[in-house]
Amino acid sequence: MSSPASPARGRPPRLDRARxxxxxxxxxxxxxxxxLTMRRLADAMDVQAGALYRYFATKQDLLTAMAERMMDGVADAAAGSGDWSEQLAALARAMRTALLAHRDGARVFAGTHSTGENTLGFADAVVGVMRAAGFPDDDAARALHTTVNFTVGHTLEEQAALQPGSSSPDVLAGAVAAGAYPHLAASLPALTSTDFTRHFEFGLAVLIAGLRARR
Structure with missing residues (x-):
């Protein structure tokens, strides 16, 4: 007899980890x-919600696996790049691109701590770039933390601002105009800009400049 998780012979499987x-x-x-709930996911797969727990004991386990899947191939970004700063920048850009490829991708990643080969491979690539450039092991590890925290934090804000109905730039502009904030008023075009790639590249350049000075 077949079950929702084990269909009759000849039919495609209704439930497996990859699907x-x-x-x-x-x-x-x-x-x-x-x-995204386990029940909605089960409904989309036409199985009982309990069947999902064969592969993911909790929703957090599912989110961790999703974050790991998002990072597929990101570690390869440094291949063929130039010096350590260009390699680090390539890895950070690839991570941002991977998170932006999915709605709320940064939120998913930020709440997980995957130890899968994609995530650890990315971390190893960053630390390896830094160690090869002559950074001490401790600095290389902290450079990884700094790069990931900057990239995820930036992408969180970017994706929040791009949500339908978001009015953050208009709200900020109105608040600045209504108060005595001369310095914010002078820099308002940049503060309210939605050119998130330019924002990201500025922050990444500052991060790399700081690491270069420390080295």
């Missing part, structure tokens, strides 16, 4: 993280 992750990412892209 569950693909469906979860599809739901994330369509509805966002807040709407």
């Amino acid at each position: 569950t992750l693909r469906t979860a990412l599809d739901l994330l892209d369509r509805s966002g993280l807040d709407a």
